[in-house]
Amino acid sequence: MRKKQLLIWGLFCIVLLVLPFHISASETDKTIIIYSYEEEESLREIRILDSVIGQFTQDFLVIADTEVKKEDLLDVSHLIYVGADKVQIPENVLEAITGFNGKFFAVGHNIEQLKGHFTWINVDDEVLSGYVEIPNNDYTITLSEERIIYQLAEGTYSTIANTYNDTNSSEKFPLIAYHENEYYFTGQSLFSPFGEVLAEGLYHFYSNKEASHIRYLRLEDVHPLMDAKVLREQAEYLKEKNIPYMVAVIPVYTDGDRTIHFSDSKELTETLRYMQKNGASILLHGYRHQYRSSETGEGFEFWDVENNRPIYQAADEPAKLLEDFPSKEAYEQFVKEGEAFEEAYIEDAVLKGVQELVAHRIYPLAFEAPHYTMSQNGYQILSQYFTTYVGRLQLTDLFWESSYSPLYKSTPAFLHGMTVYPETIGFIEADVEDSLQQMQANIEVLQLFNQVYIAGFYHPYLGLEGLKEVVESLESIPNASWLDLKAEDNKVEINDIRIESKDGEIEVSKPFFASTYERKVFFDENLIYFGLAGIILIILISSIVVKIRKRTKVNR
Known part of the structure; x- marks a missing residue:
């Protein structure tokens, strides 16, 4: 009986301890x-x-x-x-x-x-x-x-x-x-x-939340025409400072009839791999960063800015507008077909972008839309392949200028499961003298909030000295930690390619050749070895043939 009473009393105490936790x-x-x-x-x-x-x-x-x-x-x-x-x-x-x-x-x-x-x-x-x-x-x-x-x-x-x-x-x-x-x-x-x-x-x-100040730095618009030496210098500086950072990469540079891939710039791909190994987390920043005839880095890839609407048609087609249709119903049918076109267009860009970076052993962990522009339908499509989005958010399909950036990382319902890591302090503009001062003013204001990402970006072509000024401004924030995106849970999954990061490590699962582009890169990069192997094989076969012939003559 005593044992039974002790058991009941013990269970009662456990309930008392557990119940407040559940409440x-x-x-x-x-x-x-x-x-x-x-x-x-x-x-x-x-x-x-x-x-x-x-x-x-x-x-x-x-x-x-x-x-x-x-x-x-x-x-x-x-x-x-x-x-x-x-x-x-x-x-x-x-x-x-x-x-x-x-x-x-x-x-x-x-x-x-x-x-x-x-x-x-x-x-x-x-x-x-x-x-x-x-x-x-x-x-x-x-x-x-x-x-x-x-x-x-x-x-x-x-x-x-x-x-x-x-x-x-x-x-x-x-x-x-x-x-x-x-x-x-x-x-x-x-x-x-x-x-x-x-x-x-x-x-x-939500009174159970703790105060948190987190800073991050992003190097923006790194495309195949980027000066590898300029980028390497900045990568070595950030490595020496032991600062984790992001690099927004555009796989293809295009301007008119000129198209350049990373396969055309071996030194640059080596630099990106060096960065990835030494503190950088790679972002896919579109595929071409342009839609119609604009230069890469200047254009809008996932928004028809000329007509202020989502991508409903191929870039070389004349734009169809509401006034071109005999009725509202006919235009709505066009929009419906346009949304299907947009889905295929985004999927193609994302697939090619991931495939080309992976072919060079560069592994994107998140996505950033060029100029932060993307339709609500676009976010839903993107969420099928990425769990992480970086930057500001477009709020409506009525006009692209309407964007917003929360103060802290967030998982809004309209991102369909993606987590956004916001950009909050802006960037250095080459032709604006006080843009650094504006960034610093934004930093001062943001420090006043309890939960905040103090985050900005920098264009590497502006040189090392400007980057140092931005880093010094971010380092001046007391009691703030640096965001290492690789330490967060990120997943990219498209076709047979799967990229995951956690606790600072990146895991990649893919076929040996995930694309025809990768097959071409492999053979191009190893052509000299295949050539040497071929020469050695020919020499070996020739020597064997000579020996066989000599033996044949002796036997005769």
Whole structure:
């Protein structure tokens, strides 16, 4: 009996120890983001939030209010509502929200409709915002243009960020206010820097996250016409500094009738392999980095910039526009066929790009779209082959200029499983005198945020001295670590080629010849050895024949 009592008591103690862990874990297990919108353009706001939320959790659902079912909120610990436009929220959504008792974050319009929640909020009016301050950071961000926010009446809430419109005025308005488990972002747009400030609110909302400052450097637009000596000099400098970095590689250079592959530049491929061995992680930066007649590095490969739309046709075909079709239905059929063309076009570019780099024993771990432009359909296609994306994100198919970069690595739903490593501080522009100073100013601002990638890129053709200035600027960041992409989990898989990285090591699985290009490279690189082997074989056979003939004569 005593043994039985001890056993029961022991089991009870175990339950007491385990139960709090499960309760704590469930608090951040699942998030649902419900959004209301009217205009397609407003979907940009949703994708900004999507890219921001992906840095805090990967267990989340993004869903329009018209698609919500009551069971969608079961087992949800965090609810985020985004009013991208002023609309009437469906009654069934309001009923489901009313019964929600987890953490709740509301953004933008329609806060007054969320009955049963946010009773501590009274909206007085709309006001203009010109400056944002985050009290904990003791820093003010000047907006490039005024933004409209909702003005809250005084109440029992606390604030994470405030805003005001006149530096001479003492009147401040909450940008992020919270009371107990409810948070409200009063802004009506999430474009920079509001999205970054929202991330600070979410850092508070997901209170189990640790502060982290990570820096990375990327060498950009390395193509077969790159000066190998210039690149090697920079690679040796970065090796000496023991700095991990990325290299965005374009396998083919083209300009008019001229086309150059890495097979035409042995010294450059040797340099890239040296870099890969000594701190560099390779990115596939498109295949040609151009679409129509533009030079490699200047053109847009995965976006028809002349017509501001996805790649729907071959580059040498006259562009078909809406006005060229007899009806809207006929144009929609063209777009449908165009999306199928885009899929084949992207697959071909990615396949050739990976095959050609692999043929030279250069192994890409991630993808970066030229000029950061790619359609939403393009991201879905790309996600079939890459788990990792680097750079900024295009938010809509309406216009390519609408891009966004989250502050931290993230896994947005619209990347279909890919993780984005953002670029946040810009780059050195050859014809802009103060571009380094602008990068340094961006670094100063970004250090104020809790979770942030302080990341930029550099064009190697600008020389070693400029690179040193960028590196020194990044090294000046206190308590920041360097990102080594090879140490992250990355996977590239297309046809019979599989490339994986983890803990700093790269594993490659492929056939001996993964492409006709690789077969040609192999025989070209080993032609001299085949020639020598042939000569030796001929000499050997000749000597054997001579000996046989001599023996024959002796026997006679």
